[in-house]
Amino acid sequence: MNTPNTSRAFTVGKTESGWARKVVDMPIDQLGEGDVLVQVEYSGINFKDGLASTESGRIARIDPLIGGVDLAGKVIESSNSNFKVGSSVIGHGYDIGVAHHGGFSQYARLQSSWLVPMPAGLDSRTAMMIGTAGYTAALSIDALEKAGLKPGSGPVLVTGATGGVGSVAVGMLALRGYEVVASTGKPENAEWLKKIGASEIIDRAETSAESPKPLERERWAGAVDCVGGATLAYIFRTLKYGCSVAASGLTGGTGISTTVMPFILRGVNLLGIDSVQTPIEPRKAMWQRIATDLKPTWLETQSVEIIGLGDLSEQLDKILAGKMRGRVLVNPHL
Ligand SMILES: NC(=O)c1ccc[n+]([C@@H]2O[C@H](COP(=O)([O-])OP(=O)(O)OC[C@H]3O[C@@H](n4cnc5c(N)ncnc54)[C@H](OP(=O)(O)O)[C@@H]3O)[C@@H](O)[C@H]2O)c1
Structure with missing residues (x-):
């Protein structure tokens, strides 16, 4: 796959007319530092994403920020031989979606040291239903x-x-x-x-x-x-x-x-319990457990709401209001 020039993304940050949430085409070279480029297949919505989307939440540490503390997708560029092009990965923690652009984007550039190879038994959708x-x-x-x-x-x-x-x-x-x-x-x-x-x-x-x-x-x-x-x-x-x-x-x-x-x-x-700074090896081990003895049996059968970037703002308000049930997934390509 050729590297795309832009990534459609949901950003938050200050504008001349105040704090704003926007869907933009972000130049691919503005996705931040990292040795791996991931085509995001799914992200999820967490309470922290709600906080990061508001000025009063005081969570966003870059401006503008592409939110999304969770993502799963396919590697499309990599300079780390442990992460081959085409392989599936999960990214979360390490301030992804807070201090580094996150998963509310068609593409995400990330440090390979933050990534978990997709365990057997999970795919991007099920991994993000867990998130x-x-x-x-x-x-x-x-x-x-x-x-x-x-x-x-x-x-x-x-x-x-x-x-x-x-x-x-x-x-x-x-x-x-x-x-x-x-x-x-x-x-x-x-x-x-x-x-x-x-x-x-x-x-x-x-x-x-x-x-x-x-x-x-x-x-x-x-x-x-x-x-x-x-x-x-x-x-x-x-x-x-x-x-x-x-x-x-x-x-x-x-x-x-x-x-x-x-x-x-x-x-x-x-x-x-802190999920953000778990070192990568125990994080991978926990995902192995999630894919095996902790894997909720209803995951594959449960219907889940999947939204595009255009519907994100409404869902972020919903999670902040404590009105969400279960998980809502984001497909940034919809
Ligand atoms: N420590 C970590 O690493 C870590 C990681 C992930 C999340 N978190 C934190 O865990 C919390 C939940 O995250 P989430 O993504 O699961 O959020 P969520 O989907 O919004 O779930 C939170 C649930 O809390 C209940 N709730 C909402 N407002 C409440 C209130 N005023 N009083 C009592 N219960 C209330 C609601 O459940 P019911 O309606 O069923 O009562 C709501 O669905 C957040 O504070 C988040 O920041 C921490």
Whole structure:
């Protein structure tokens, strides 16, 4: 394939008339530094993409920025012999879509040291149905299991269950034989959550309630929390003795009002989860797990909304408003 001259791309940044989101034809030599040029087949939409698309989100670190923290596609140029032209790759983390142009573009120029060769059993579409959100879910489950969680330990709570991280966590935990309790603020999606693996649904109002009590009934053998704030404080109060919560997100707030009691009387653990700076070798290993023992069975059968760059702005507003269900994919060639 000849190198294209331009890449159709969704950019955000300051203009004379204020902050703007635009679809533009970006000259290919303005895609940034990197030894590999990837034809993007799919990107996905993450909460972080929503934040990066707004001035107040204070996430975009170049201006203009082609957003898209996730991408998967085919190598069309490479000066690294480990990444052959025609091979499929996944790119995410390392501030792609934040400080370096990302996946909301027909082409992306990237450092090969950031790229994961597509594992057998996944393709660009399924990899992006998982994306950073699913990778974060996988990191969370891995951390909980390393801290002692086993199928049969008891119910595992997933908060923000209809979102990207939450919905993939529900599917992965169910696949591994856990009893999954899904907390959601969207009761209309209860049946869908059961279909992808939840055995019980509880209302977000319950898991985000504030309480003066330092401890409540021991309930959860583990928790995957991407909500933070009052929800994380609720989890501390209700984890069983010696159990852990893997915390990755902040859709419910950044502050936590808690006491030390759950830690010093019940020995509960807070496991911090970061998907951005995972070194490349453990990142590749985690994607191998995602392609095998953590691969949600519903991936291939689940219908997924696929949009073009022109519809991105609306979807970014939707994820910021907490209204998205599961994953929405972006095909920049539509
Ligand atoms: N640490 C990392 O490396 C990492 C990686 C990926 C994502 N994250 C973070 O994880 C979080 C989720 O990301 P995502 O892409 O899954 O976002 P998402 O698709 O928007 O999912 C977030 C979910 O949180 C729930 N929610 C929204 N507003 C809420 C509120 N005010 N209070 C309580 N729950 C609320 C909603 O689920 P329900 O309606 O079902 O309750 C929503 O679907 C974000 O904060 C993101 O920045 C962190």
